[in-house]
Each structure stands twice: as structure tokens, then as C-alpha cells.
Amino acid sequence: MRIPEGIVSPALIIIGWLISVVMLYVVYYKTNYKVKDLTSIASMGAFIFVMQFIPIPLQVLFIIPFPIHLTISGIMIAILIIGPKRGMIAGSAAVILNHIFVLPSIGIMGVNLANMFITSLLIGSVFHQLYKRVMKELKILVALAAGISYVLIEGILIMLELIFFHNTVYTSDYIGVIFLAYIGVLAAIEGVFSAVIASYHSFSQTKDTKNVYDDPDELDDDTIEMLYPEHDDNNEEAENKENEKKIR
Amino acid sequence: MSNYILLDIKGNIDTLDPKSKVITTIFMVLGVSLSVEPFSVLIFGVFTIPLAIIYRPRSSFLKKAIYALPFSILFTLMIFFSIQEDITVNIFNFSRTYTRLQFALLVIFRFSVSILHTTILIESVSKSIDIIEAIAGLGINETIVSVLLLIDRISRKVQSDVNAKLLAARARGFTSKGFNSIIFRMRIYGNVFIKLSRYSDSLSDSLTARGFGGAFSHTGRGWSSDGIAVVLLGISLSVFTISIPLMR
Numbered sequence: 001m002r003i004p005e006g007i008v009s010p011a012l013i014i015i016g017w018l019i020s021v022v023m024l025y026v027v028y029y030k031t032n033y034k035v036k037d038l039t040s041i042a043s044m045g046a047f048i049f050v051m052q053f054i055p056i057p058l059q060v061l062f063i064i065p066f067p068i069h070l071t072i073s074g075i076m077i078a079i080l081i082i083g084p085k086r087g088m089i090a091g092s093a094a095v096i097l098n099h100i101f102v103l104p105s106i107g108i109m110g111v112n113l114a115n116m117f118i119t120s121l122l123i124g125s126v127f128h129q130l131y132k133r134v135m136k137e138l139k140i141l142v143a144l145a146a147g148i149s150y151v152l153i154e155g156i157l158i159m160l161e162l163i164f165f166h167n168t169v170y171t172s173d174y175i176g177v178i179f180l181a182y183i184g185v186l187a188a189i190e191g192v193f194s195a196v197i198a199s200y201h202s203f204s205q206t207k208d209t210k211n212v213y214d215d216p217d218e219l220d221d222d223t224i225e226m227l228y229p230e231h232d233d234n235n236e237e238a239e240n241k242e243n244e245k246k247i248r
Numbered sequence: 249m250s251n252y253i254l255l256d257i258k259g260n261i262d263t264l265d266p267k268s269k270v271i272t273t274i275f276m277v278l279g280v281s282l283s284v285e286p287f288s289v290l291i292f293g294v295f296t297i298p299l300a301i302i303y304r305p306r307s308s309f310l311k312k313a314i315y316a317l318p319f320s321i322l323f324t325l326m327i328f329f330s331i332q333e334d335i336t337v338n339i340f341n342f343s344r345t346y347t348r349l350q351f352a353l354l355v356i357f358r359f360s361v362s363i364l365h366t367t368i369l370i371e372s373v374s375k376s377i378d379i380i381e382a383i384a385g386l387g388i389n390e391t392i393v394s395v396l397l398l399i400d401r402i403s404r405k406v407q408s409d410v411n412a413k414l415l416a417a418r419a420r421g422f423t424s425k426g427f428n429s430i431i432f433r434m435r436i437y438g439n440v441f442i443k444l445s446r447y448s449d450s451l452s453d454s455l456t457a458r459g460f461g462g463a464f465s466h467t468g469r470g471w472s473s474d475g476i477a478v479v480l481l482g483i484s485l486s487v488f489t490i491s492i493p494l495m496r
Contacts, residue, residue: 004323035456035460036456039452042448046444050407070437100379103319105277105362106366107277108281196434197441201441
């Protein structure tokens with residue numbers, strides 16, 4: 001969901017660019033990221049970026065008359081899994097690449113980036129904390145709610161921008177109703193998709209397949225023991241002694 | 249035996265660095281977005297010709313710009329039907345009133361010129377990585393550049409994974425239609441997402457093993473006199489064209 005080039009007033013473009021530059025400064029400059037952080041952010045960004053090229057053919061269900069690209073759920077999943085700040089970085093990188101390479105529209109890029117930042121700031125932290133704390137089965141519901149909330153908030157934000165900055169007379173009630181209905185349907189679809197990806201993420205997190213997106217610093221001892229039983233300190237010492245004996 | 253000599257003479261202007269191209273295009277596109285008069289947009293539109301001569305894009309840039317046309321027509325129609333009365337567009341203390349048809353035509357014109365400018369930039373560099381390196385050359389934070397470069401690298405891997413899965417499905421005689429195609433795509437996304445998490449882990453390990461410290465070195469070129477001349481020309485034209493209506 002994005003505002004296309006050319007329809008908003010110059011004032012909104014200037015405000016959007018100012019907000020984006022400040023937010024980019026805050027999320028990129030104020031933190032030192034480790035290599036593992038960079039690769040997990042980049043892989044999330046790549047996932048969002050590539051998803052923009054593969055349309056979901058919803059016209060076959062006669063819900064929306066054209067295929068949609070699930071960008072928002074990608075951003076929301078990134079926020080849920082790697083945290084709001086890193087998720088915003090992944091999302092912003094994907095949005096920048098999208099506005100340069102997919103559908104060239106550099107002018108409106110600032111406004112769309114600002115919308116993403118504002119929405120992520122509003123709900124990112126809450127849903128990330130929820131996602132981290134709830135049990136595995138409930139993560140899907142959290143992702144569903146997060147996807148729906150993200151689309152609704154960003155949709156309403158876009159609508160307000162169009163009303164206040166588009167022009168002096170933005171009338172026609174039925175278009176507003178159609179737009180709200182579109183946002184509602186889109187929210188449901190993006191929510192379901194977020195839940196599907198979250199299910200893949202949460203149920204793939206077994207002892208055989210550790211998930212690298214999670215911050216290792218945040219793992220407690222029990223989880224580390226479950227994920228890496230072979231790296232138990234006592235086992236490690238015993239293994240070292242055995243190896244030494246073998247060498248001798 | 250061929251006894252001719254192939255002379256590949258390149259002038260300085262032909263080797264214009266991507267950094268100058270990126271800055272000039274950003275100013276031009278922002279200029280288009282901030283234009284409220286049709287003749288201002290026309291000036292930017294006419295200026296695509298000398299820019300195309302200077303940038304030397306591949307001939308496919310026109311085809312790419314035309315691909316975006318249906319999208320712009322769709323949004324113009326939405327704007328046309330969403331407006332019932334006249335529209336006033338403001339920039340600072342200048343305002344101009346349009347009928348809904350005039351405004352819709354202005355939007356499609358602005359959108360087309362903006363896309364033309366960006367497509368010329370994209371098609372004038374040999375690889376997408378050139379534009380990312382150009383961004384790095386502008387002194388932007390290394391984290392942004394590192395994330396963008398990693399996304400560029402990882403997204404190729406993701407694309408090949410998705411394509412391999414689609415081809416494998418087709419080779420096995422799977423034809424997805426209707427609701428099945430949506431389920432099929434969701435499965436692909438989920439699988440790719442999990443695979444990506446493992447790839448991110450191995451990438452992080454291999455980068456750390458090679459002594460990667462968090463910032464990629466890039467081969468950004470310095471400023472050339474031609475590059476500076478084109479940038480100054482772009483900025484001057486952009487500022488002048490936007491300020492024409494304000495000077496009245």
C-alpha cells in the first residue's frame with residue numbers, strides 16, 4: 001500500500017521527506033550493528049523486496065480486481081521477529097529499493113517511508129513484545145492481529161493525508177467508503193499472510209533448526225540448552241578430555 | 249582475417265559517474281513532484297532528452313517507462329472519479345485552481361515525466377549495485393550501504409530459489425488455478441523464508457570468518473568536472489522551474 005507519484009500536494013512531499021530523513025538518521029546512525037544483525041536485517045529486507053515482484057492473484061476470488069503484492073506483511077513480520085528498530089531498517093531498505101527499481105517514484109518515496117516509520121513506531125514495539133512472550137501456538141494470532149492493525153493504521157494515515165494535503169475540496173463520499181472497504185479487505189489478507197509466515201517461523205524453531213533471526217543475547221539459559229544441547233559446558237569439557245586422550 | 253581497428257572512443261561525458269547521475273535525478277524528480285504548473289512539468293519533460301543523451305541509457309528505458317503507464321492511468325481514473333469540484337493546489341503562497349479533468353491530466357503528466365527520469369537513471373548503469381555504490385559515494389552511513397548491498401546479494405539468491413521451486417512444480421505437472429494458486433504461493437513464501445534464515449546464518453559466519461567488520465568497502469569514484477557540471481545544471485533547472493510561479 002503506497003501513495004502513487006504525482007497526486008499529493010508539494011507540502012506533504014516536503015514534510016514526508018523531512019520525517020524520513022530524521023527517522024533514517026535515528027534508526028541507522030544511533031546504533032552499532034553486529035554482522036549477524038546486518039545479515040538478518042538484510043535477509044528480511046531481501047524477503048520483502050522479492051515478495052514485491054510476486055503477485056498474489058486475488059482477482060481470481062473476485063475480492064480485489066487486481067493482484068496484490070504482500071509488502072506490508074513482510075515489514076510486519078520483520079518487526080515481529082527481529083524487533084521494531086531492525087524491522088524498520090529492513091522495511092526502509094526494501095521501500096527505498098522498491099521506489100528506485102520496481103516502480104520508479106523517488107518524489108513520493110519520502111512520504112511512503114514516513115508512513116512506514118510512523119505506523120511501525122505506533123504498533124511495532126507492542127506487537128514485538130507480545131510475539132516474543134506468548135507461547136508458540138499463539139504467535140500466529142499475534143501476527144494476524146499485527147498484520148491487520150498495520151494495514152488499518154497505515155490506510156487511515158494515507159486517507160488523512162489525502163484529505164488534508166491533497167487539495168481543498170476532497171469530496172465524494174462513496175470513494176471514501178470504497179477506500180475504507182479496500183483497506184479492510186487488504187488488512188484481512190495481509191493479516192492472514194503474516195500469520196502464515198509466523199507459523200513457518202515459530203514451528204521451524206526446533207532444536208534441529210535454530211532460528212538465526214532471534215537475538216542470541218536475549219535467549220535465556222533454558223532456551224540455549226534446548227537449542228544447543230551439545231554445547232553444554234559439562235559435555236564440552238568431557239569432549240575435550242576425550243579428544244586429548246585420543247591425541248595422546 | 250579482419251584488418252580493421254575498432255575504435256571505441258569515449259568522451260568524458262560518456263563516463264559520467266553514477267553519483268552525479270543519482271543526485272541530478274533526485275533533484276529533477278523532486279522538482280517534478282513540487283511543480284504545480286503544467287509548463288513547469290513540461291520543462292522537466294523536455295529536459296529528459298539532453299539527460300538521455302548525457303546518461304546514455306539502454307534503449308529499453310522507453311519500454312520500461314511505458315510499462316508503468318497503465319498503473320498511472322488507473323490512479324488518474326481513481327482521482328478523476330474521486331473529485332467532484334475544482335481543486336486548488338498550493339505551494340507556499342502560490343495556489344492554482346484546476347478542474348477535475350485538468351488535474352487528472354496534470355497528475356498523469358507529472359507521473360510519466362517522473363518515471364521517465366528515474367528509468368533513464370536505472371537503465372544508464374550497468375548493474376543495480378552501481379546505484380548503491382553511488383549512494384555510498386555520497387557519504388551516507390555505512391550501515392545503510394551495507395544493508396542495501398547485502399539485500400542486493402541475498403535477493404538474487406531468493407529469486408533463484410523461488411524460480412527453482414516454480415520450475416520444479418511446473419515440471420511435475422502442477423498447474424495452480426484459483427484458490428490453489430494462492431495456497432501454493434504462500435507455501436513457497438514460507439519455505440523461502442525458512443531457507444533464508446539458514447542462508448543468513450551461513451552468510452554471517454562466512455563474513456565473520458573473512459574478517460568483515462560491519463562496513464563494505466566500495467569502489468566509488470571521485471567527482472569529475474562533467475559530473476559537477478551536470479549536477480549544478482540539474483539543481484539550477486529544478487530550483488528555477490519550481491520558483492517561476494512563486495515569482496509572479
